[in-house]
Amino acid sequence: MEEDITKNLIRKSGMTTSEDFTDKLLLKIESEKTVHPLLGYRYTRMRHYAIFGIIGVGAGLFTLIYFGFLPEFNVFDFQFKINRIPLLIITTWLLLLGANHILKMQHSANLHGKS
Amino acid sequence: MTSNKEIDAAIIERIKKGDTHAFRQLVDKYKDVSLSLACAVLKDKAKAEDVLQDVFIKVFHKANSFKHQSAFSSWLYRIVINTSYNELKRDKNHLKLEGIHSYEPLTNERTPIQNLKEEDQKKYVVLALEKLKPDEALVLRLFYLCDMPLKEVQKVTGFTSSKIKVDLHRGRKNMEAVLKNLLGNQINDLW
Numbered sequence: 001m002e003e004d005i006t007k008n009l010i011r012k013s014g015m016t017t018s019e020d021f022t023d024k025l026l027l028k029i030e031s032e033k034t035v036h037p038l039l040g041y042r043y044t045r046m047r048h049y050a051i052f053g054i055i056g057v058g059a060g061l062f063t064l065i066y067f068g069f070l071p072e073f074n075v076f077d078f079q080f081k082i083n084r085i086p087l088l089i090i091t092t093w094l095l096l097l098g099a100n101h102i103l104k105m106q107h108s109a110n111l112h113g114k115s
Numbered sequence: 116m117t118s119n120k121e122i123d124a125a126i127i128e129r130i131k132k133g134d135t136h137a138f139r140q141l142v143d144k145y146k147d148v149s150l151s152l153a154c155a156v157l158k159d160k161a162k163a164e165d166v167l168q169d170v171f172i173k174v175f176h177k178a179n180s181f182k183h184q185s186a187f188s189s190w191l192y193r194i195v196i197n198t199s200y201n202e203l204k205r206d207k208n209h210l211k212l213e214g215i216h217s218y219e220p221l222t223n224e225r226t227p228i229q230n231l232k233e234e235d236q237k238k239y240v241v242l243a244l245e246k247l248k249p250d251e252a253l254v255l256r257l258f259y260l261c262d263m264p265l266k267e268v269q270k271v272t273g274f275t276s277s278k279i280k281v282d283l284h285r286g287r288k289n290m291e292a293v294l295k296n297l298l299g300n301q302i303n304d305l306w
Binding site: 011017021022028030 | 148151160168172240241244255256
């Protein structure tokens with residue numbers, strides 16, 4: 001079959017979408033826009049719980065250590081004692097690290113939501 | 116005079132700002148050709164429309180990543196083709212293409228082509244294209260329907276130029292064979 005004939009025939013074969021194709025598409029996009037903020041709201045609430053959880057557990061540990069709970073354990077008759085000050089420093093550092101990470105996540109989620 | 120590429124670029128800039136009216140304009144401009152390309156691969160209009168919906172949603176969200184290095188149409192067609200082939204791979208139950216010689220004519224009595232309306236002629240050509248392998252039908256449509264030069268077809272499909280030439284040649288031959296099978300000697304009246 002010659003080229004110009006093929007071209008002519010294939011031009012005849014152009015297809016058309018259904019009439020409501022574009023409307024359906026725009027409707028889908030609009031519905032996605034309304035779903036995203038809802039998801040964002042859900043995750044924001046989850047992050048709040050996570051922050052309060054970390055702060056709660058951290059504060060509990062801090063109090064226990066401060067008021068004399070010092071871990072001691074024996075391994076083959078060697079007694080291990082952990083001092084209060086380094087433990088407090090490590091707990092505080094971990095607490096701040098966790099809170100910082102969650103706040104950063106929240107900040108980037110807010111920026112994403114705005115865009 | 117403003118070129119097609121510049122018009123598309125202006126529309127995309129509006130889409131980047133969230134203008135859905137501009138998006139509608141773009142969809143209306145490209146939806147039919149995109150459907151023809153998706154159909155060339157998937158051989159199923161309903162499925163092709165579903166794929167196109169996903170493609171255009173992807174385009175709407177990824178408009179920011181379009182850098183105007185190539186024509187928008189090439190970018191879009193590349194997404195359409197890749198998504199269609201992915202869908203084809205995913206659909207494990209898709210019908211295996213029959214051999215080119217096993218096609219049955221539409222009716223036992225062949226209709227004289229001169230009696231066919233333009234719409235019926237189109238139907239036969241679409242049917243013939245549906246019987247071709249996805250690669251052949253795709254290359255034929257890109258080359259003849261979209262008027263793309265060989266290099267552009269290469270960019271959009273990722274096929275080598277020799278494969279494209281072979282597919283074009285085989286596509287033309289197979290299409291003629293299918294049309295002959297469907298219409299008999301009346302095929303000569305098509306041209």
